[in-house]
Amino acid sequence: MHTRITTERPTMEALRAGDPAEIGGYRLLARLGAGGMGQVYLGLSPGGRHVALKVIRADFDSPEALARFRREVATVGELRSPFTAALVGAGLDAPPYWLATEYVQGPTLSQAVARHGPLPAATCLRLMAALGEALADVHARGVQHRDLKPHNVILAPDGPRLIDFGIARGDDQTAITHTGAAPGTPGYLAPEVIRRQWMSPAADVFALAGTVAYAATGRPPFGAGDAHAVIYRSVHEPIDVAGADPALAGLIARCAQKDPAARPAAGQVPALCGVPGAIADDPAYRRLLDRTEVPPPDLPTAVAYGLVPPGHDRATGVLTRPAPEPRSRRTLLGMIGGGAAAAVVVTGVLLFQFLPRSGGAAGSPSASGTARSGAGRSPGATGGATRPAGAGTPTDVFSKETDADFAAMAWSPKDGRCAPAVRTEASVQALGAQWTAPREPAAPRGSADVGFRAADGAPDAYYVAAEMRPPVALRGNRVTGIVTTRPVVLKGSDWATLHYPRDFTRPKDWAYDLQAGTWTVVWYHVHPNGDAYYIGCDGFTVS
Structure with a gap:
């Protein structure tokens, strides 16, 4: 049996000299990740609540970028679901623009598969049922996610959470994209989006199929490599479920039909999965969480862990005295009793040109x-x-x-x-x-x-x-x-x-x-x- 070895970088990283010490009244304790639009920090409210605080990049000051960010805030604020990270606060009036959501403790689905390999069929069915229910809840509020993928699913102890609604929009909202481009990630984009840039709730179901296919096989649902080739396969070739359990593979294939009308609605997916109980009760799912990293409870602990350099000025984020070498990662894990884990890592909008419908992997030289x-x-x-x-x-x-x-x-x-x-x-x-x-x-x-x-x-x-x-x-x-x-x-x-x-x-x-x-x-x-x-x-x- 082949042993998987991973060197995935820790989720929590130390603040750097140029990082602010506080934003919107939240004290920053660590870096959680970076995305196309900005940096994500672990923040702490005055009352001791942890938040994932996304700060838009300083160079993202175009009207389009700010409109997209404001739309994300509005979208997340509308959601009231146990399957999404709740909005806590936002700053939209002046730079730095920021958005704070509840901190969800657990690995992303992509991290879990990288560490543990493909998930058992029963776990995948429970995951699919939970995410189908999550999408149905989102769709019922007139919102489409539009970028569902393994990176945007966090495996929390009580079940998965959908994150990153940066390119989501409601039924009454106008899409903010460049001409000839579409939001999303190749391999999880539905054919109708690629061909006509037309988005409906059925496109989220197609992305759900790709996400669960990745969980079941450990492979991208339409292969890796050049985006044009991936897009071509998404439109013309069946989804990759080779080696998956036949019943699971059949359900994934049904949700990945090229014709959106042939796919089940998100609300029908849980019944089609036929799972006996909640995913949180699944032993294999619980094992995916065994390396979850516990956030530092306060600023002194974050300093002791080496996440906040001593002397990190509260107002400017400048080091007022040299910081000692941070403690080793092994020491940090031992102190907090956890392992490398995931938090909210926000991805931006991937803009690209499309394949000609005549086939082949031809396209723009800049693709x-x-x-x-x-x-x-x-x-x-x-x-x-x-x-x-x-x-x-x-x-x-x-x-x-x-x-x-x-x-x-x-x-x-x-x-x-x-x-x-x-x-x-x-x-x-x-x-x-x-x-x-x-x-x-x-x-x-x-x-x-x-x-x-x-x-x-x-x-x-x-x-x-x-x-x-x-x-x-x-x-x-x-x-x-x-x-x-x-x-x-x-x-x-x-x-x-x-x-x-x-x-x-x-x-x-x-x-x-x-x-x-x-x-x-x-x-x-x-x-x-x-x-x-x-x-x-x-x-x-x-x-």
Whole structure:
């Protein structure tokens, strides 16, 4: 049996020198995560109540972004459901704009699957029933979620919660999107949304099917890779339920019908699941919560845990005296009696261009791809030479991938995937990783831009590098033409774009000019000492 090893980063992270110490009367105790629109903090009310406090990014000051944020506040404020995180407060009059909801203690569904693997069929049915009831409750209030996915489901002790209504809207609200774009995440978007940008409650049911398929298989419901290829499969291919229990697979497939009229309503899903009781009573579900992290009860405890640096000024968020080294993560977990856990991590709106309905994975050269990785491996889990541990900024790239499948991996223009399949490093789970490469054939002896970003927000000092693999036919001598860029740091959810051949580090005469054939782009996460682990694969063709 294969053992899953995960190095998923802790949910609670220490405040940084530039972070505010207090917002809207809530004392900040830790960072919980980052999303497309801003940073999420763990806050504490004067009365001792924990909240998840989302602060919109300073550069998100356009009328459209502020309108979207105000709509999110209005949407969450309308909901009164045991399956959603309740609105506690908001600040909409002047920067920094913020939104506070109740803090839900537990892992996200994506984190739980990464740690424990696919869930048992009985647990998946109970999860589907609970989420179906949640959606029915939301739909009854005239609201559609519009971005249901494993990242936006928190597994609380009393049952799952839907979070992140940043792109939700009510029946009477006008969608705020760019022309030719739609909100949501490829792989969970219904075909009618992709084709006509038309959203109805049935689209949430399609996303529910994808979410439960991921829980049952541990795989993205329509594969990973380039967004255009994922979108194409969402429209033209059946949902991936290979290996799932037949009864569960049949129900998932029914909810993922291409015709929205053929899907059951959200309120019908619980009865179709036929579960005997609440998901909170399911032993397998309870085991998913065994590493839940307990928040510090007050500011002195947060300081003792190393989450709030001593001297973090209440008014400005500036360090008034040097902070000592934080306690080790092991010490923190021992003190609070928990393990790495999830909290509300808010994702933004993914805007992209669509596939032509004629088929194929063609599209705009700027189109991005989305990957949700498998469980991953811990750094150093592969073989190869070792390097001295270091800290700070990596200056070179030293691949730690020695698997034969990794060496043979290549991108196929036929289905937009890389094969053989290779397990990714676990850190990619928290990123919402996306990548881009030219979708139209590049010109011989020309250039090509490739890019990578963390749609769910990159952690601090997260470096990536790209490796370019020429067509196999060009690698028949001592100079393979395989070249790698220097490490590049990811900033929030911004794109890191690299230009071939200019940004690739080896001397130009080592890198081939673009020649006809299929080129493969391999993405690495580069650790401070230069050790690099695989996190994604893309490619393009040269005519």
